[in-house]
Amino acid sequence: MIELHGVTKTFNKKTQVLKGIDLTVEEGQTVALIGSSGSGKSTLLRCINLLETPDTGTIRIGDYQFDAEHINHSVRKQVRTKTAMVFQNFGLFANKTALENVTEGLLVVQKKNREEANEIARRYLDKVGMADRANYYPTALSGGQKQRVGIARALALNPKIILFDEPTSALDPELVGEVLQVIRKVSEENVTMLVVTHEMDFARDVADRVAFMDDGQILEYGDPKEVFQNPKEERTKQFLQRYLQRFTYVI
Amino acid sequence: MGKIFDPQFMIEIIPDILKGIPYTLLIAVVAFFVGCVLGLIGAFAKIYRVPVLRQITAVYVSFIRGTPLIVQILLIYYAIPILVRVINARFGTNYDISWIPAVVFMLIAFSINAGAYLTESIRASILAIDKGQLEAAYSIGMSTWSAMIRIVLPQAVKVGLPVFANFFIGLMKDTSLAFTAAVPEIMGQAKIEAGRASRFFEAYIDAALIYWGLCLIFERLVALLEKHVSKSEKGVTK
Numbered sequence: 001m002i003e004l005h006g007v008t009k010t011f012n013k014k015t016q017v018l019k020g021i022d023l024t025v026e027e028g029q030t031v032a033l034i035g036s037s038g039s040g041k042s043t044l045l046r047c048i049n050l051l052e053t054p055d056t057g058t059i060r061i062g063d064y065q066f067d068a069e070h071i072n073h074s075v076r077k078q079v080r081t082k083t084a085m086v087f088q089n090f091g092l093f094a095n096k097t098a099l100e101n102v103t104e105g106l107l108v109v110q111k112k113n114r115e116e117a118n119e120i121a122r123r124y125l126d127k128v129g130m131a132d133r134a135n136y137y138p139t140a141l142s143g144g145q146k147q148r149v150g151i152a153r154a155l156a157l158n159p160k161i162i163l164f165d166e167p168t169s170a171l172d173p174e175l176v177g178e179v180l181q182v183i184r185k186v187s188e189e190n191v192t193m194l195v196v197t198h199e200m201d202f203a204r205d206v207a208d209r210v211a212f213m214d215d216g217q218i219l220e221y222g223d224p225k226e227v228f229q230n231p232k233e234e235r236t237k238q239f240l241q242r243y244l245q246r247f248t249y250v251i
Numbered sequence: 252m253g254k255i256f257d258p259q260f261m262i263e264i265i266p267d268i269l270k271g272i273p274y275t276l277l278i279a280v281v282a283f284f285v286g287c288v289l290g291l292i293g294a295f296a297k298i299y300r301v302p303v304l305r306q307i308t309a310v311y312v313s314f315i316r317g318t319p320l321i322v323q324i325l326l327i328y329y330a331i332p333i334l335v336r337v338i339n340a341r342f343g344t345n346y347d348i349s350w351i352p353a354v355v356f357m358l359i360a361f362s363i364n365a366g367a368y369l370t371e372s373i374r375a376s377i378l379a380i381d382k383g384q385l386e387a388a389y390s391i392g393m394s395t396w397s398a399m400i401r402i403v404l405p406q407a408v409k410v411g412l413p414v415f416a417n418f419f420i421g422l423m424k425d426t427s428l429a430f431t432a433a434v435p436e437i438m439g440q441a442k443i444e445a446g447r448a449s450r451f452f453e454a455y456i457d458a459a460l461i462y463w464g465l466c467l468i469f470e471r472l473v474a475l476l477e478k479h480v481s482k483s484e485k486g487v488t489k
Contacts, residue, residue: 051386080392091387095405105391108401135487150387157391 001027002048002161002192007057007068009040009047017043018054019216025161025209028190032203032224035213036239041196044213045163048194049083050076062160081109084154088166090146092138098125098149099134102156110157124152128182144175148182155186162186164195180206200243204228212236261453264444268457272465274354274436278426281358283419286365293370294377308370315367321428327360328432357429365422372418376411377403409480416473420466427462437461 002025009018017040025031033041046052048059054068061082066075084105085091092101102121106112112120125131128148138146147167154162167183168176180199184206187193197203203210203224210227212220212235219233231237293312296304315323332348339346380403388398408415427438435443437458445454 049390051389077392077394080390083390085387085390087383087387087390089381089383091383091390093384093387093402095402095409104388104401105393108397109392137487140487153391 001025001060001062002194003058003060004044004048005058007044007047007059008055009043009052010055017216018047021057021216021218023211023218023221025192025194027192029208030187030191030193030195030206031209031211032207033194033196033211033213034198034200034203034239039213040216041213042165045085045165045194045196048079048161048163049085050079051085081157082160083163084157084159084161085163085165086147086150086154086167088169090138090143090150090170092141092146092149092153094138097135097137098130098141098152101138101149102153105153105157120156121152124156125149127155127185128152129178142175143171144178147171147179151179151182151186155191161192161194164193164197166196166198168197168199200228200240212239214239257450257453260448260450261457264454265457265461267444268437268440268454268461271435271437271440272461274429274434274439275423275426275465278354278357278361278429278434278436279419279423282361282365282426283422285358285362286369287373289362289366290369290373293366294374297370297374298377312367312370315364320364320425321431323364324357324360324428324431327363328356331356331359353432354429354434357426357432357434361422361426361429364425365418368418369415372411372414373407376407376414379410380406412473412477412480416469420469423465423469424462427458 002023004021004023007018007021008016010016021040021044023031023044033044035041043052047054048061050071053071057068059066059068059079061079064078064082066079092098093104096104099118099121102124103114103117106117106120107114122131122134125134128151130145130148130152133141133145133149136145138149141149151162151167164183168179171179176199180202183193183195183202187206195203195207205224207224209222210220210224211218212227212231212233214233214235220227220231220236227236228240231240292304293308295301296308331351335346335348338344384402384406385398388402389395393401426436429436430439430442433439441454441458445451
């Protein structure tokens, strides 16, 4: 379970990006974080694994809790061994094969032996349908394949939560499906996930909870059907309407 | 009355001038590797904005890049004996400067020079690796140290390979300035042979050809290395 209380973040002493975030992600839940660009979704995600350092607030990951005011080297290390992240631009290590990308954390951070690491990595590559590409370098993989390796890398670490930062935003439209399918499959296995996404269909169909973020705050939080069909806030309505409109264009 | 140009003499002295190659290579290789270490320290000081070290690096790089190599060589050549005398005077020791071979002075001078140039090259190579990979390494719990050693630096070396190779070729030729400190490298040997018969042009042609030959061999090696590097990571292993 992940709990955030009063998390704030200001960039350059003047741009407040997060204005006091409270958010709970229950064990095994998939929470979709939606909202327009610049609303602070990615920053919130990056504050959880401390790629950004929050200014104030407390964060609990499983039974590990810390204050924004007391973040040091060991807190960062603790937090990052309990979380994993899937990046918009994949973040695959270019000098490592698909398999080595997955084993890297197992070997270096979790200190597993190579045999065990390889076995775990192959299992997760198989899960994301990339077993036959284990020995390929990232340059030889398509965007969708890269992202599936990225997901395998995150899963293999067996973290308390996986943070997805717009995992399909950098993909060609025809590759989005294969990645969403993998994420859906993972979510059905009760892995705890927080997913920043612009894929509204995905948020509605796959997420257990949806959080709508606007201007550094979570305006709405609840069951996807509730949020999508009966948004309470005017801002949410506007946002969703724009997306619905986009769909009518497509048709 | 001697000949205007003496090809026979030119060929005769080649073996003697070739004896300078080990010195040339010694200075170039040592300076390159020590320079890489200094350059790495400088690059990290700049990238991670390490207080004090960053300012020292800035002055160091600026000074070395802003002064001629020959001046730096002479400064080191005269500074070290003075330093030894100062130490002797202050601590009552009795170190004898003449025990230190001239080549050591040159190793120090060229290393310091290489370090400044390599600081910038290494910094650029590291920054060329996209930040996403470093963040990904952090996100799976890796330390900055492991991320650098295992992910960033191996790629930075490949990115910087042409630049480093170019620098090494330049360095190899710059070692010819070591003759000013009477180091018997290629140029030093050429001068000795030339002086013996007062046939300078012949000796310098030899020196030029030998430097050229060395550079050709090195360029060939680098081309092979680059080919090898670009072959891996494009596709599949095993």
